[in-house]
Each structure stands twice: as structure tokens, then as C-alpha cells.
Amino acid sequence: MSAPAVLAAATIPDAVTFALAAVICVVGALGVVLMRNPVHSALALVMTLFGVAVLFVEQDAQFLAAVQVIVYTGAIVVLFLFVIMLLGVDRRERVLADTFRGQRVVALVLGLMVLAEVVLLARTRWTTGAHSVAGPLDGPGSNVAKLGRSIFTTYLIPFEVTSALLVVAVVGAVVLARRPGLGEPSGEAPDEADGASPVGPGASGPGAEAADAEAADAAGAGTAESTAGAGAAAGAGAAVTR
Amino acid sequence: MIGSAHLAGVVGARLVAASGITIPHIDYTAILPELILLGGMLLLLAAAALSPRPLPTEAYATATVGLATASLVTSLVLWRDVTDRGPLTTVAHSIDVDGFALFFLVTISCILVVAPMLGAGYLRRERISGPEYYVLALISGSGAMFMASANDLVLVFLGLEILSIPLYVLAGLDHRREASGEAAMKYFVLGAFSSAIFVYGIALTYGATGSTNLAEIGAFLARNVVTSDGVLIGGLGLLLVGFAFKVAAVPFHMWTPDVYQGAPTPATGFMAAMAKAGGFAALLRVFVSTFPSLRSSWQPVVFVLAALTLLVGAVVAVVQSDVKRMLSYSSINHAGFVLLGLQAATARGVAGSLYYVFTYGLVVLGSFAVVSLVGGSGEDRHDLARFRGLGRRQPVIATAFAVLLLAQAGAPFTTGFFAKLYVVEAAAAAHSYLLAAIAMGSAAIAAFFYLRVVFLMFSDAGAAAPAGEGATARAVEAARPAGIEPAGAAGGSWVPEPSGAVATMVAPVTRSAAADARSVSSGVVALDVSGEPPVATSPWILAGLGICVAVTVVFGVWPQPLVEFAHQATLLF
Numbered sequence A: 001m002s003a004p005a006v007l008a009a010a011t012i013p014d015a016v017t018f019a020l021a022a023v024i025c026v027v028g029a030l031g032v033v034l035m036r037n038p039v040h041s042a043l044a045l046v047m048t049l050f051g052v053a054v055l056f057v058e059q060d061a062q063f064l065a066a067v068q069v070i071v072y073t074g075a076i077v078v079l080f081l082f083v084i085m086l087l088g089v090d091r092r093e094r095v096l097a098d099t100f101r102g103q104r105v106v107a108l109v110l111g112l113m114v115l116a117e118v119v120l121l122a123r124t125r126w127t128t129g130a131h132s133v134a135g136p137l138d139g140p141g142s143n144v145a146k147l148g149r150s151i152f153t154t155y156l157i158p159f160e161v162t163s164a165l166l167v168v169a170v171v172g173a174v175v176l177a178r179r180p181g182l183g184e185p186s187g188e189a190p191d192e193a194d195g196a197s198p199v200g201p202g203a204s205g206p207g208a209e210a211a212d213a214e215a216a217d218a219a220g221a222g223t224a225e226s227t228a229g230a231g232a233a234a235g236a237g238a239a240v241t242r
Numbered sequence B: 001m002i003g004s005a006h007l008a009g010v011v012g013a014r015l016v017a018a019s020g021i022t023i024p025h026i027d028y029t030a031i032l033p034e035l036i037l038l039g040g041m042l043l044l045l046a047a048a049a050l051s052p053r054p055l056p057t058e059a060y061a062t063a064t065v066g067l068a069t070a071s072l073v074t075s076l077v078l079w080r081d082v083t084d085r086g087p088l089t090t091v092a093h094s095i096d097v098d099g100f101a102l103f104f105l106v107t108i109s110c111i112l113v114v115a116p117m118l119g120a121g122y123l124r125r126e127r128i129s130g131p132e133y134y135v136l137a138l139i140s141g142s143g144a145m146f147m148a149s150a151n152d153l154v155l156v157f158l159g160l161e162i163l164s165i166p167l168y169v170l171a172g173l174d175h176r177r178e179a180s181g182e183a184a185m186k187y188f189v190l191g192a193f194s195s196a197i198f199v200y201g202i203a204l205t206y207g208a209t210g211s212t213n214l215a216e217i218g219a220f221l222a223r224n225v226v227t228s229d230g231v232l233i234g235g236l237g238l239l240l241v242g243f244a245f246k247v248a249a250v251p252f253h254m255w256t257p258d259v260y261q262g263a264p265t266p267a268t269g270f271m272a273a274m275a276k277a278g279g280f281a282a283l284l285r286v287f288v289s290t291f292p293s294l295r296s297s298w299q300p301v302v303f304v305l306a307a308l309t310l311l312v313g314a315v316v317a318v319v320q321s322d323v324k325r326m327l328s329y330s331s332i333n334h335a336g337f338v339l340l341g342l343q344a345a346t347a348r349g350v351a352g353s354l355y356y357v358f359t360y361g362l363v364v365l366g367s368f369a370v371v372s373l374v375g376g377s378g379e380d381r382h383d384l385a386r387f388r389g390l391g392r393r394q395p396v397i398a399t400a401f402a403v404l405l406l407a408q409a410g411a412p413f414t415t416g417f418f419a420k421l422y423v424v425e426a427a428a429a430a431h432s433y434l435l436a437a438i439a440m441g442s443a444a445i446a447a448f449f450y451l452r453v454v455f456l457m458f459s460d461a462g463a464a465a466p467a468g469e470g471a472t473a474r475a476v477e478a479a480r481p482a483g484i485e486p487a488g489a490a491g492g493s494w495v496p497e498p499s500g501a502v503a504t505m506v507a508p509v510t511r512s513a514a515a516d517a518r519s520v521s522s523g524v525v526a527l528d529v530s531g532e533p534p535v536a537t538s539p540w541i542l543a544g545l546g547i548c549v550a551v552t553v554v555f556g557v558w559p560q561p562l563v564e565f566a567h568q569a570t571l572l573f
Helices: A003-009 A012-034 A038-058 A062-087 A103-123 A143-152 A156-177 A190-195 A206-224 A227-241 B002-008 B028-050 B057-085 B099-125 B132-149 B153-171 B178-209 B214-223 B230-246 B255-262 B265-290 B292-318 B323-344 B347-375 B395-409 B415-429 B433-458 B461-468 B470-479 B499-505 B511-521 B539-557 B560-571
Strands: B013-016 B021-024 B088-090 B095-097 B493-495 B525-527
Touching (some): A012 A038, A038 A062, A062 A143, A156 B028, A156 B132, B095 B099, B099 B347, B099 B560, B132 B265, B178 B214, B178 B230, B178 B255, B255 B265, B255 B323, B265 B347, B292 B323, B292 B433, B323 B433, B347 B395, B347 B415, B347 B539, B347 B560, B395 B415, B395 B433, B395 B539, B415 B433, B415 B539, B415 B560
Antiparallel strands (some): B088 B095
């Protein structure tokens, strides 16, 4: 569908809503770039994202609009604010100085390229699959109802499997965030870990030699046992030393 | 049990009257292997959290081996079922349980059976306690299984993530070494990047074909001729990039050496085996079974990818002096061989790839296990020189390593020989003579660095020199902090006993003896050279290595059953 056709199909309330939302978007975007205070920039971003949400509603994409508000304005901007606060709000950034040489030129060129691409794609008709994504979806029911339906039918197993992904995320975060030695639950008794420091002073001298040999014997006896036995023995030994 | 569920309806759907939504029928027996792993993983986590005393790592290892065995048995039962009655598809055609999927399910289960055995000793030595290693391995395995049986690009993606994210964490499991954290970070950032590319590929493919279901995409492409196929080819290309990253194909291999080197060694072996199994499962299914009509478009790309992967992997591995880096480049080289089967895009080629992935999985697990043993505690000594004279100090370990290396080199009477033979033969049969020649050439180059390690291990030249100065070395060594093992001492083998192991061994002794041993274990523990293995091996790792070597040799001498299996798997695609 070409651009003039879209505009012709729009009613007056649609056009007004679009114009308002577009102004909100653009003003917000300008605010992100031009505000001196980073917190204000982040808040201006919220404005842009709300404007985009309105545009989504205008396009009958209610679900996308909701997700836009929940995910972007709700979560991502808050994340931005966290980062800004953590780094320090008052830190002066020299915005006008180029961090990388020639980044403005590159940004301009890339931006123009993306714009050209968008225009090109909007004008080209691609031969694509069976369903059209430009028109309204088939069948009765709202957008959200259809999404719900496909989550619980066509995409049931991906939906369920996502839970495994969440488990991975939790386990992974705990494993990586937990620093060693901070009351970490250990498979060994703590005293055992203390005694066997890997970077202890070297054992030297004849006395140490003898002790070495003794330990070697003990080690030999240990290897002779089965591992399961050794594991249990470790527990028993830990209990004794405790 | 599986039979009855199968009869109950392959594509059965029942109506939920109240909601008006037709909930698809779920054949739970068909996804039982995945469910066993996931459920078992949750139980393991719960057990670890609820148990009043911290459980030893071996307890978790035992549980993991048990779970993996259960999933192996289930997969084999399903296999019998599928060969009798034909492939199943369930949950709204999202999951295909066919021969191809089951071959990978068996492969993945085998990897999961062996990996905990090979990892337990290392975790104890490095004092990495808790169930994390096993839990992450189980989730990762279930992700790979979902990838293998996925019939929907969305599920392929989720499987890919469930496979990869635990691998990122496993790479960073060792908090004490900075390299480990760096590896995790690198793998995570690049992995997330490649996942994003993969999702973009799915989006474009969906846009071009109107479905994410592989069967529906295949049907659409069979019915229609896509004249202006820019979007579709773009999507296909991005999918290939995403897969190529996961299986470490050149030029998307940059992360591999650093990550493999930095990660804890048993995790590296697991990573190499599991990421390749899952990645190739989905890669082969998506390209060979869904996009055969676009073969003329993707075959040349895979050709270049395979050729580069074969050559770069082999050539760069030659100049590595670090064994872990060498093995990681060699794993890139092996990925090239598997791509050979994809490039052929014939039943023979796919069967060859399947056989290759199975055999490589066990070989690479075993190889990295040996490296983890020889590397000693702290993991900073992986240079080739340490393998000098290992055959004398550690005949059993060295022999096992030699067998595994020879298998990687493709020596006869090992599975590696047949694996290489089948893919190269398939490439030649598909008239990709140039690629077959490149593969042979790279195998010859690769043989050099594998055999170099074998010769190092069994050469006496290096071992003789330190033997004479044994006494001096002894004195010098005694003054060194524990954790530094001298290279190739024949006159006296010096081993920093992992402190955990020492404590284990002296556990039954009295308190004072234990205290003595503890004070000693902070220094260097020396063992006599009466043929006693000085490197701290455990029955676990010996059993794991035994399985790897046995599979390598048995199926190398008598490859018929495994070849049959792979061949059948491609027939029941």
C-alpha cells in the first residue's frame, strides 16, 4: 500500500490523533537529544515512547501499544534511569565533543542510508508468504484475543518452554552474582577449605619430607577406595574435624 | 505406554467447550526425554536448597547420570516406537519426534551421561561446590533436545537460548580465575548478538513464507515459486549466520578459542559437545528438510563456510602451544567436517553428519577431561610441554588420550576414521570434489598436531633430562607454593594434590592425622614413582574416560550398528 492511499483512507479523527501523536513523538525525541540533564533526556524518551504507543493504538495494534508502555516506558526507561543514577546525575558530559573522530559524519550517512532503505522498502512490493501482514487479520475477534489464542494453540509448546528459559535466567544470575567466600553454601566443610589453602607456604626441610611421604600413603589409601565411599568419607571426616 | 499414547492420536486435538479454544493435544510420552531432564533439574535444585547439609558433588553427579540414563532409555524406547509406527508429531505440529530427532536425543543423553562423570573430580578439586554445574548441564541438554525435535522456528530459537545461556554461565563457573569470567562475558555478548541475528532471520523467513512452522514453510515453498525472494534469502542467510556462530564455523568462530580456553575445562568439553549437537541438529533439519528447494542458493554459501572452517581450524591449530586452544581450533576443524554432510544435502551426507556429531561428542568430552586432569589445580598449565612423558607417568590416562586424539585425527579402528570417511564420501558422491579434497587436506594437516601430542606423551627424550636432576628438582619444588607442578619429572613425580582430594583421602583417619595432612596439603605432596598415578584421578573420571574410549574403539572396529542407526535416522526424517 503506498503512502497516499493510506492518507486518503484516514478519517479526520484519525488524522488529528496521528498529528498529535507525531508531534509528541518528535518533541520527545528532540528533547532526548537536546536536554542538558540526562534525567530529563530519559523522561523525554518516555514521552516519545508514549507517542509511539498512541500510534500503535491508531493502527489497531492494541497489544503492541500495551507492550510498548509496559516494556519500554515501564522497564527500559527505568533501567536507563537506574544507570544514570548509579553513574551520578551531576556528572557533566561534554555532549558536543566527539568521542570518536568523525562520528557525526558517520551518523549522518548511516541515518540517510536507513531513511533511503525505509523509503525503498515502502515502495517495493515483495513477493511474500500466504498471509498479508498489511491488512487486518483474518477472522473475528480482537488483536489481543487472537494473540492469546495462538499462544495457547499454535505456540503452546514455545510458550511453555519459555518457563525453562526463565529458570535458566534465575539459576544463571544466582551462580554468576554469588561471590565466593561470602557465606556460600559449600559442598565441603568450611574448616576443610581453610586448612587446604592452595597458596600456602611450601613445605620444605626434612620434617616436611616425612610429612609428604605420610600424606602420600594416605592419598594412596584414599585412591584405592571407591569414589562413592570417598565422598561419604569426606562427609564423615568433616564431621569428625568439626 | 508410548504406543497407546501414540494410538490416542498423533495430531489429536480436543475441544475445550468453555473457552472455545481448541487446545492442542500434548503427547507427553513423545516429549518425555526433555521432561525428565527438566523435571530432574528442578528436583535437583530443590534437593540442594532443602537439604540441611551441603551434599557432596558426587551426589549431584550420580543424580545427573541417573536422569540422563533415564532419558537415554526413553529415547531408545521412542526410537523403537518410531521405527515401528513412523514419526510422531505433537503439540500443534511444533514438535517432531522422528528418527532424526531421536538420534540427537540419544546423542545428547549420552553426552549428559558422561559429562558429570568427567566433571565431578574437577569440581571437587577446584572446590566448586553445589549443584550448579549439573543443573546447568541438564537445562542445556534439554534445550539441545528441543532444538533437535523442534518443528517450529520459534521453538528452535527457544531451544537455542536454553542451550546457550547455561553454557555462558558454565564458562564463568570458576570465580577464582579471571579468564573464566572473561570467557563468560565474551561468549555472552557475542552469543546474544548472534541470537539477535537468528531472530531477525526467523522474522524475515516468517514474513516471506507466512509461517514459522518448518513443515508449513516447506509446504509453502513446494507449492509456490518465489520469484522475488530477497526477503526469504535474507532470512535464510541470517539463520545460517546464527547457526554458524553456535557451531563455531569460520568466519563466526572468533569467540571459540578464548571461550574454550577460559572456561573450566570440563565445561569446555561439555560446551563443545553439546553446542555442536544442538546446533547441527537444528541446522541440518532447517536447511535440508525445510529449504531443499532453495538448495541452489544456500549450497554455495555452505561450501565456502565449510572450506574456510576446515582450513582455518586445521592450520591455526598447528601453531598453538596451549592444548586447550589447540583443541578448540580442532573443534572448529571438526565443525567443517560436519558441514560437509550439510553441503552434500543428501541422505548420505546427513547420515554422515549425524554419525560425526555423535562420535565427536564423546571424543571431545574425553579429550578435555584428560586436559583437565593434566592441567592440575588452578588450571594455568595447559602448554604442550606438560604432556611430555605422560605415557610414562600416567600410562592409562596417556593411552586414553592417545586413542581419543587418534580418533580426532581420523585413524583407522576408531570412530573418527569412519566419521571422516562417511562425510567425505558423501561430499564426493554429491560431486563436491573440491570440498572433499579440501577436507582430506585439512585432515592431513590436523593429523600433524594430534600426532605431535601423542608422540610427546610417549617420547622419552624429554623425560630423561629431569630424571637425573631429580634431587635438585625435589628441593626446588618443595619450596614452591602448591599448585605449580614441574614438567615431566620421571625421577620423582610431583603432584599438588587438590586440597579437597587430600582431605577426602585422610577423612577416615583420626583428627590429628587429618590436621597433619592439612598442614601438608598446603605444600606440595610428593608421590613415589612406583607406577602409582600421581595425577589425582578418581574412579568417576576413569569410568567416564572408559566409556568415551570404549565407544570410540568399539564403534571404530565394528561401526555397523551406529552407521545403521544414523542411516535409519535420516530415512525417518
